[in-house]
Amino acid sequence: xxxxxxxxLACCFSLFATAQSYHELRGQLLDxxxxxxxxxxxxxxxxxxxxxxxFATSNNMGHFRIKxxxxxxxxxxxxxxxxxTFNKSLNLGTGNEPIDLGVLQLEEDKVLLGExxxxxxxxxxxxxxxxxxxxxxxxxxxxxDVVEDLLDQLPGIEVQKDGSIKAMGEDVDKVLVDGKxxxxxxxxxxxxxxxxxxxxxxxxxxxQSEMAEFTGIxxxxxxxxxxxxxxxxxxxxxxxxxxxxxxxxxxxxGKFNINRFNKKxxxxxxxxxxxxxxQGFSFQDYMxxxxxxxxxxxxxxxxxxNTGIPLDVGRNNGLxxxxxxxxxxxxxxxxxxxxxxxxxxxxLENNIERESLRQNFTDDGVYTTxxxxxxxxxxxxxxxxxxxxxxxxxxxxxxxxGNVGYNEGLSMSHSETQNLDVNNExxxxxxxxxxxxxxxxxxxxxxxxxxxxxxxxxxxxTDFSFGLNNNEQTSRVDAVNRFVIDTLNNLxxxxxxxxxxxxxxxxxxxxxxxxxxxxxxxxxLQLNYARNQYTRELRKNFYNLEDAxxxxxxxxxxxxxxxxxxxYDRGVLNFRLNRKKTSLLLGVGVQYSTLQGKVLTNNVAxxxxxxxxxxxxxxxxxxxxxxxMHFRYETNVGEPSMEQLQPVVxxxxxxxxxxxxxxxxxxFRHNLNFxxxxxxxxxxTGFFVSLGSTYTENKIxxxxxxxxxxxxxxxxxxxxxxxxxxxxxxxxxxxxRKAKINIETNSTYIRGITFVNSLxxxxxxxxxxxxxxxxxxxxxxxxxxxxxxxxxNHTAYSISxxxxxxxxxxxxxxxxxxxxxxxxxxxxxxDYTIYAGDAFDTNQEIPIWKAHLSRKLLNNxxxxxxxxxxxxxxxxxxxxxxxxxxxxxxxxxxxxGRYVMVTFTxxxxxxxxxxxxxxxxxxx
Numbered sequence: 023x024x025x026x027x028x029x030x031l032a033c034c035f036s037l038f039a040t041a042q043s044y045h046e047l048r049g050q051l052l053d054x055x056x057x058x059x060x061x062x063x064x065x066x067x068x069x070x071x072x073x074x075x076x077f078a079t080s081n082n083m084g085h086f087r088i089k090x091x092x093x094x095x096x097x098x099x100x101x102x103x104x105x106x107t108f109n110k111s112l113n114l115g116t117g118n119e120p121i122d123l124g125v126l127q128l129e130e131d132k133v134l135l136g137e138x139x140x141x142x143x144x145x146x147x148x149x150x151x152x153x154x155x156x157x158x159x160x161x162x163x164x165x166x167d168v169v170e171d172l173l174d175q176l177p178g179i180e181v182q183k184d185g186s187i188k189a190m191g192e193d194v195d196k197v198l199v200d201g202k203x204x205x206x207x208x209x210x211x212x213x214x215x216x217x218x219x220x221x222x223x224x225x226x227x228x229x230q231s232e233m234a235e236f237t238g239i240x241x242x243x244x245x246x247x248x249x250x251x252x253x254x255x256x257x258x259x260x261x262x263x264x265x266x267x268x269x270x271x272x273x274x275x276g277k278f279n280i281n282r283f284n285k286k287x288x289x290x291x292x293x294x295x296x297x298x299x300x301q302g303f304s305f306q307d308y309m310x311x312x313x314x315x316x317x318x319x320x321x322x323x324x325x326x327x328n329t330g331i332p333l334d335v336g337r338n339n340g341l342x343x344x345x346x347x348x349x350x351x352x353x354x355x356x357x358x359x360x361x362x363x364x365x366x367x368x369x370l371e372n373n374i375e376r377e378s379l380r381q382n383f384t385d386d387g388v389y390t391t392x393x394x395x396x397x398x399x400x401x402x403x404x405x406x407x408x409x410x411x412x413x414x415x416x417x418x419x420x421x422x423x424g425n426v427g428y429n430e431g432l433s434m435s436h437s438e439t440q441n442l443d444v445n446n447e448x449x450x451x452x453x454x455x456x457x458x459x460x461x462x463x464x465x466x467x468x469x470x471x472x473x474x475x476x477x478x479x480x481x482x483x484t485d486f487s488f489g490l491n492n493n494e495q496t497s498r499v500d501a502v503n504r505f506v507i508d509t510l511n512n513l514x515x516x517x518x519x520x521x522x523x524x525x526x527x528x529x530x531x532x533x534x535x536x537x538x539x540x541x542x543x544x545x546x547l548q549l550n551y552a553r554n555q556y557t558r559e560l561r562k563n564f565y566n567l568e569d570a571x572x573x574x575x576x577x578x579x580x581x582x583x584x585x586x587x588x589x590y591d592r593g594v595l596n597f598r599l600n601r602k603k604t605s606l607l608l609g610v611g612v613q614y615s616t617l618q619g620k621v622l623t624n625n626v627a628x629x630x631x632x633x634x635x636x637x638x639x640x641x642x643x644x645x646x647x648x649x650x651m652h653f654r655y656e657t658n659v660g661e662p663s664m665e666q667l668q669p670v671v672x673x674x675x676x677x678x679x680x681x682x683x684x685x686x687x688x689x690f691r692h693n694l695n696f697x698x699x700x701x702x703x704x705x706x707t708g709f710f711v712s713l714g715s716t717y718t719e720n721k722i723x724x725x726x727x728x729x730x731x732x733x734x735x736x737x738x739x740x741x742x743x744x745x746x747x748x749x750x751x752x753x754x755x756x757x758x759r760k761a762k763i764n765i766e767t768n769s770t771y772i773r774g775i776t777f778v779n780s781l782x783x784x785x786x787x788x789x790x791x792x793x794x795x796x797x798x799x800x801x802x803x804x805x806x807x808x809x810x811x812x813x814x815n816h817t818a819y820s821i822s823x824x825x826x827x828x829x830x831x832x833x834x835x836x837x838x839x840x841x842x843x844x845x846x847x848x849x850x851x852x853d854y855t856i857y858a859g860d861a862f863d864t865n866q867e868i869p870i871w872k873a874h875l876s877r878k879l880l881n882n883x884x885x886x887x888x889x890x891x892x893x894x895x896x897x898x899x900x901x902x903x904x905x906x907x908x909x910x911x912x913x914x915x916x917x918x919g920r921y922v923m924v925t926f927t928x929x930x931x932x933x934x935x936x937x938x939x940x941x942x943x944x945x946x
Contacts, residue, residue, distance in 0.1 A: 049123035058084030267925030340374035387444035424467030479540030586619030660689035829859025
């Protein structure tokens with residue numbers, strides 16, 4: 023199999039090397055006075071369709087260079103804001119000698135009218151100040167392509183395998199449609215659903231924060247943003263597509279999107295249904311289902327692998343059936359009043375069969391936990407987001423925004439567990455059957471008022487927030503645990519049959535006021551005050567049952583009820599200095615926090631106060647529009663949760679007991695971040711560095727006590743510190759004439775402490791990875807991407823070097839797409855993963871091979887018939903290895919196997935006549 027993979031990679035790689043003549047084009051751009059024109063767009067366009075072949079920008083002296091201009095007939099096009107577009111025909115013959123085009127003078131456009139452009143003139147790329155604008159019609163797309171297929175062809179923009187987007191090497195945070203939000207802040211919803219042929223222009227820019235846009239004071243906050251400008255005719259009707267498919271083993275897939283936009287309104291609807299593990303389930307949905315972060319931390323750890331609730335992490339997490347749909351509605355009532363809203367529904371059913379092997383490290387050696395489990399979960403999630411903004415006058419505005427979420431969840435699980443001691447002998451075993459139902463309602467709203475106070479830069483901003491959470495959960499726990507109590511293998515049996523009810527209510531409010539005073543010469547003083555309070559009441563009732571038909575009896579030892587109020591007051595004074603290319607912020611804050619709680623069942627009060635100084639430092643330097651450096655130092659406070667503080671024993675699982683600690687102190691974190699980015703459109707080369715460090719004082723960690731029967735008791739405690747270091751380096755540049763390389767390295771180091779049987783265990787963890795890939799520089803009839811990713815996970819323990827472990831994960835991948843005979847397309851991809859290391863008995867090799875064949879149908883290619891084969895070798899299986907502070911774990915789960923599916927996609931569109939055509943009178 024390894025030879026087959028290497029052969030596939032070699033074949034794909036060989037496609038990059040094609041015999042053709044290439045030339046290097048050189049020249050200099052000047053205006054009529056002889057002054058150089060920097061950052062002008064220099065384009066090589068094909069004839070007669072004016073599609074972009076190569077792209078470059080001029081440097082500060084006006085010099086440009088196109089390195090790999092193929093032989094043939096081309097148009098050299100130069101554009102610069104304020105000047106007429108320059109076009110020159112080129113006939114490039116054979117040979118590879120450089121061609122000097124000499125000095126090219128651009129003529130000033132004295133009658134340029136704003137941003138109006140000639141009807142029919144194709145300018146693929148324009149640079150307008152800090153905005154790069156791409157003409158979508160200058161890039162080749164297929165009739166059924168979506169926006170992400172278009173973006174992947176634009177110079178400087180890359181679409182990752184998971185659908186995330188990078189522009190100039192930085193993550194794209196927002197995707198707007200005609201300047202408006204589209205289903206909230208998830209960029210993928212727009213790029214994966216809107217058709218590419220609906221887009222007129224793509225604008226790329228760094229969006230300032232709303233605060234900076236209002237005050238006019240650059241706060242250094244940036245969101246890399248893409249704005250999709252729709253074609254005018256797409257705003258006068260509806261457009262979208264619908265897909266349906268069916269395959270072997272009753273696999274099915276359905277998906278649709280439909281959009282209707284005009285100058286005042288945007289209405290979009292999307293939907294999906296499938297049983298092939300394509301999920302529309304986000305991490306935030308998961309958090310809502312589990313009752314929030316505090317609930318997830320209730321047992322003293324944050325472990326996604328044991329929850330039974332799936333995340334959108336791929337095809338290896340059991341079998342998933344998804345139904346989802348949503349609607350987005352935006353409306354501009356007037357130039358002063360705008361409405362933004364979206365509703366999304368998601369229903370997810372997941373079945374997981376898991377085999378887990380965990381090696382637990384103690385002062386006496388290693389004991390092993392084997393667990394076999396199966397679980398079925400079902401979740402219905404509703405999300406509503408809205409924002410109403412009104413501009414009162416030229417100096418003030420008001421915004422009301424909020425969100426509402428409602429979840430209904432059902433989970434059923436069966437598990438069988440065995441614990442083996444250091445001699446690999448059975449010490450205890452357990453069987454459990456659990457069922458739980460969850461209902462959760464959460465709301466959050468903000469009322470924001472902003473006002474300019476006469477003097478430029480003098481502003482006042484207030485933010486009032488309100489929130490309400492209600493959580494109800496009922497569970498049935500049926501468990502039998504057996505303990506080996508002597509060398510004769512005599513057993514002690516512990517049974518547990520309980521109903522467990524839990525209700526939780528939380529109300530929170532907050533007020534934040536920020537005043538900015540300009541001091542002149544780019545200096546500002548900012549004063550901020552914030553008050554936030556969270557009040558929560560939680561009740562847990564445990565009812566013992568003699569058998570399934572018996573009446574429930576309240577277990578007063580385990581049942582508990584408590585209330586708590588956490589509040590903080592924080593004042594911050596910042597000094598900001600802004601220069602043309604440099605900004606500096608120096609600040610100090612003081613935060614006073616109180617946590618007051620009461621365990622109602624035994625009348626135990628908990629009261630903690632925390633007083634902290636919070637220094638901060640931000641510094642940034644923009645060397646150019648494509649090169650910048652940032653340094654940031656921040657401090658913050660992490661208070662212990664009420665679950666960690668409550669002095670109550672939770673022994674609902676006799677093998678894993680949890681005890682709170684009312685003596686916990688708050689964590690204090692120091693965060694350092696350094697970022698440097700460089701991207702040259704002149705050479706299409708990017709270099710990116712990110713360094714991060716977090717040093718945590720009074721780190722809250724777990725003290726674990728393991729008795730002779732391997733029953734485990736966990737209690738949170740404070741340690742002196744924890745250190746986390748992270749490094750990222752990325753590099754990409756052209757390779758050969760049609761390819762580009764990408765190299766990414768990540769390195770993370772964590773030094774933490776756990777206590778095992780009162781013995782401190784210093785744990786050092788290194789997680790290192792490198793990713794190397796080669797792919798097409800631009801999309802064509804043949805598209806290839808090949809690469810490899812290697813990750814090393816090493817853990818060292820102070821209690822015994824013999825416990826040190828390491829394992830590796832290697833991934834080799836190749837993607838190939840070929841368009842042929844005008845209407846046909848063939849695609850194939852291979853992911854070959856190898857798990858190796860000395861921590862487990864065997865290595866694992868998992869090859870996943872996929873392929874598809876498609877043909878365009880109907881008038882204007884509005885239909886697409888596609889045959890897909892997933893997991894051709896039928897080797898897919900869920901597999902994962904993780905390391906934590908005091909254990910290593912290997913999980914094997916059921917996974918979606920081989921299937922064949924036929925799908926048909928149809929483009930929907932109906933448009934009216936154009937309302938008007940704008941012509942630049944100066945260019946007719």
